[in-house]
Amino acid sequence: MAKKGKNFVVSDAKSGEDITRSVLTQIIFEEERKCGQSLLSIALLRALIRFYSESIQMLVPSYLEFSINRLTSEQGKFRDNVASGGFGSQEIVSSLGSLRETAPKNMAVFMQALAVFSPFVAPLACSAEAPPKAEPAPPAKSGIEGIASKE
Secondary structure, three states: OOOOOOOOOOEOOOOOOEOHHHHHHHHHHHHHHOOOOOOOOHHHHHHHHHHOOOOOOOHHHHHHHHHHHHHHHHHHHHHHHHHOOOOOHHHHHHHHHHHHHHHHHHHHHHHHHHHHHOOOOOOOOOOOOOOOOOOOOOOOOOOOOOOOOOO
16 A cells, blocks of 8 residues: 555554554565665664754654655656657756756755754755865963063
8 A cells, every 4th residue: 555655544453553653664674674675775774863852853754755755756757758758868867867956955955944953053065075174273372381480
């Protein structure tokens, strides 16, 4: 049902408790265990774990849903164009380029939202360049320097 895009609720037969989240998480776990089926990289899983108990925890689900919806939309457009035979090699490259542009755009939106929740932190730069190295601070002067001895 999930693969077909159907919304459903799973309830515990004895208690009637909604266990949909647990069941869906278990399905993902089982799919990730299959060889060659991994969608969630170790880096992504670590990042998700770090978001628990962070101030932006409530933003993450909506950001991920937005990103998945956007990816699904772009994938649908790509499939439609391929099915209609309207693709030459240049069009395929162009379409794949638009898919590659989606992630940085989504990250920019996410970083803007993040800035709302942490206004006292400088915004993070999303570039491939290494961050500039900080200059070392000059050595601190003690109060004793510059006092002439009277001996």
